[in-house]
Amino acid sequence: MSQPVGTLPSQVTGDLYAEVQTFYAQQMRRVDALDIEGFADTFTEDGEVVHAGGHRQRGRAEMIAGMRASLPRYQDIAVRHWFGHLIIEPDAADPDRLRVSYYTLVTQTDREGKVNFQPTFTVEDELVRRDGRLLTRSRVIHRDSPAAPPAA
Template sequence: MSQVVRATESQVTGDLYAEVRTFYARQMRRVDALDIEGFAATFTEDGEVLHANGELAKGREAMVAGMRAALPRYRDIAVRHWFDHLLIEPVDRQGAELRVSYYSLVTRTDRAGVVTFEPTFTVEDVLVRRDGRLLTQSRVIHRDSPVAL
């Protein structure tokens, strides 16, 4: 699947950009630390993640169960999620809902310090503001593939 490229017309404030970047930094530090419940808490109760392989996790409980099942994959390695090239598009003027698209790189470092890379992904999120804080309502993860010429 080739990635979708959208032209964004709206610009967000520097404060909102910093808030979104900080949100993702905290969210990814939780997942990288294998704080499964803490990571799931950064989603709305009914939040969902559509993985690149087609697997859909709906709700925090399903996310936690899926992540617990994957824990053996992370034995003896340190995982880091790196996000960049964020496009932030407000859905409304109040900033209560945001569409965010970004690139993701995942590294895995073993005990000897050898780093390997996962395939790269393009991610599309919908963030919503609840009680003054951002939460992920939905996430769609696309595995990157060459553009057809």
């Protein structure tokens, strides 16, 4: 199959698009299953997460400790992370490094089946490839707030 595609510098191939989507599908399966160690393994050893409130976690060990501490919150809810509108930007200088941004919607379903929603977020990730496998090196989570109106 051959179809014309654009020639923008940031153009992402179909193969890479599918790979990045699959990476997140696997990473979110783990976090939603409360597989804390498995989730941490999808980050580099020195991986960093900056949460929406500004709290920064550095390295897998700190990430694991933080997630363990918040486990009681999840004992009666099934959490699912939904992603939207990925923008994948391969690094022109380093083919094993990608910038990715996406929307997230988080559902929390209780035992009765009622669905609650967290506020929406926009996330900026840096992914790197190590031994052929993608890992998250950096994640910055922004809580969505009302946009500033454009200048008149």
